[in-house]
Amino acid sequence: xxxxxxxxxxxxxxxxxxxxxSCTYDTSESDYYLFWYKQPPSRQxxxxxxxxxxxxxxxxxxxxxxxxQKAAKSFSLKISDSQLGDAAMxxxxxxxxxxxxxxxxxxxxxxxxxxx
Amino acid sequence: xxxxxxxxxxxxxxxxxxxxxxxxxxxxHSYMFWYRQDLGHGLRLIYYSAAAxxxxxxxxxxxxxxxxxxxxxxxxxxxxxxxSQTSVYFCASTITRYTGELFFxxxxxxxxx
Numbered sequence: 001x002x003x004x005x006x007x008x009x010x011x012x013x014x015x016x017x018x019x020x021x022s023c024t025y026d027t028s029e030s031d032y033y034l035f036w037y038k039q040p041p042s043r044q045x046x047x048x049x050x051x052x053x054x055x056x057x058x059x060x061x062x063x064x065x066x067x068x069q070k071a072a073k074s075f076s077l078k079i080s081d082s083q084l085g086d087a088a089m090x091x092x093x094x095x096x097x098x099x100x101x102x103x104x105x106x107x108x109x110x111x112x113x114x115x116x
Numbered sequence: 117x118x119x120x121x122x123x124x125x126x127x128x129x130x131x132x133x134x135x136x137x138x139x140x141x142x143x144x145h146s147y148m149f150w151y152r153q154d155l156g157h158g159l160r161l162i163y164y165s166a167a168a169x170x171x172x173x174x175x176x177x178x179x180x181x182x183x184x185x186x187x188x189x190x191x192x193x194x195x196x197x198x199x200s201q202t203s204v205y206f207c208a209s210t211i212t213r214y215t216g217e218l219f220f221x222x223x224x225x226x227x228x229x
Contacts, residue, residue: 004158033215045159045206045220091158103149103174104218108158 002027006107013082021077023092031097034075039089087114122221135194139207147210148190152203197228
């Protein structure tokens with residue numbers, strides 16, 4: 001069974017600084033996707049970034065980038081130049097490629113606070 | 117551009133009552149999901165559906181029932197609500213199981229007294 005672990009229940013960062021959120025996962029599959037979702041106070045989940053496991057290059061989306069270490073099963077999210085609007089819950093998730101469900105397994109989340 | 121909508125957004129009910137949470141998407145996505153979100157647990161899958169009339173259980177399906185007679189609708193029913201079902205419920209959809217990008221509704225907060 002897949003598991004996703006986020007070991008940091010809460011994190012805090014100063015505006016304009018950089019913060020890294022940690023995530024480790026476990027899966028027996030060789031092909032899978034990894035994701036970071038953001039949940040602002042409005043509650044709606046928004047995809048931040050996606051990484052295909054077969055790609056060695058780390059995904060980036062503007063100020064968001066990941067550090068994907070496949071052997072270590074680690075998938076951290078780096079937020080550069082943090083903004084007040086980045087304050088939210090962040091969920092790491094994993095999905096086996098080609099799985100019958102197409103569903104994601106989520107970690108428990110990290111609450112990020114951004115200080116002005 | 118309605119996307120995916122859930123109703124009601126907030127619901128208070130009593131133990132033993134039947135409750136139905138509605139989910140409607142306008143994209144004709146094949147796959148739809150129901151998750152519940154609880155503090156300390158993240159999101160856990162209740163049920164999913166690969167297409168109309170095809171549904172299957174997720175991790176925490178006990179006490180829940182779903183149906184999917186039309187592609188765009190995926191209602192979730194609590195047949196006899198219990199306090200442990202107090203939670204925020206999210207519906208999500210995706211066009212294909214191969215990308216993993218889910219599109220979420222805004223959630224329905226259910227309180228069972």
